[in-house]
Amino acid sequence: MAGPSLIMYEEEFNQINKVLEKLTKEANAKIVFLVDKNGQLIAAYGETKNIDTTSLASLTAGNIAATGGLAKLIGEKEFSILFHEGERDNIHISIIGQRVILVVIFDHRSSLGLVRLRVKKTGDELNAIFSRLMKKVEKEPQAGSPFSEITDEDIENLFKD
């Protein structure tokens, strides 16, 4: 299989949530979320109630994948920042440490300049957290992995009608 699973522990998850909360406030954003490059939503903060974050995550990853393909075609490694401007809301997308995607949704209460500035700072913090997380996963790869203990019966049970 290509690469191990992405594993998230409680400690890092809380740290990430705090970082996203801070970014939401400092950048005057509506919603901030973090997605892995395969389209899985890692964390979200802000006015997420009326928004389908799962679909947003998958489309964001698709968007990054497609622009990455474009980049390669013209000899670039990747486009690390994407910006979509709407009538009311705007989306700022950036790749953090070539691993995860940070998405900021904001309206007229903020500005592109402010978002860019805050995202840059946040990127370093997130990078540090993910580096720690990766080290932790390497050190104790299956510490309490739900899969080391599940039985065939557990899997069967999932499919009982």
Place this chain on the structure above:
Amino acid sequence: MSFINYSSREINCKIVYYGPGLGGKTTNLQYIYDKMSPDTKGKLISLATETERTLFFDFLPLALGDIRGFKTRFQLYTVPGQVFYDASRKLILRGVDGVVFVADSQIERMDANIESLENLKVNLKENGYDFDKIPLVIQYNKRDLPNAADLQEMKSLLNPKNLIDFEAVATKGIGVFETLKAIAKLVLVEMKKSAAVR
């Protein structure tokens, strides 16, 4: 590449429906979407052309239930089947945990089936996967059509290794959930295996 979140106690897996154009990959997802209860499914996203050909991908998130207190979520994707969308197919296979190959049973589509299966092998390899090791289920779709090829012939062409396979009529839902269950099971068993070796 699955995503295990110990904090929210969730397991996320990615399944990709692959196969030749107009073979019924989107129809599989559409049927699953129509039949699942609203609390277990998310929105079905379709990035398609005006003529309903898949342009980039379809996406359907599903929640299957709990394993040992972990919510298991599956994200189903389809690829665009048309030959010239190869770059998109490659991107969508990134991070895949299991593949469903939807073959078109119509006899005149046999070459397209074989070409698509070969293309799957190449694209898996380019993403760092081994075709012989990844969880894979084969579905022979459109079995109800009068020009459907002989099943044994299709098996020998597309499934020489005798992987799990199903006959299907996706428009009527025949074989759709059987296929989904089989691939979901294979993915979980594979995750269990790799947790044990590590």
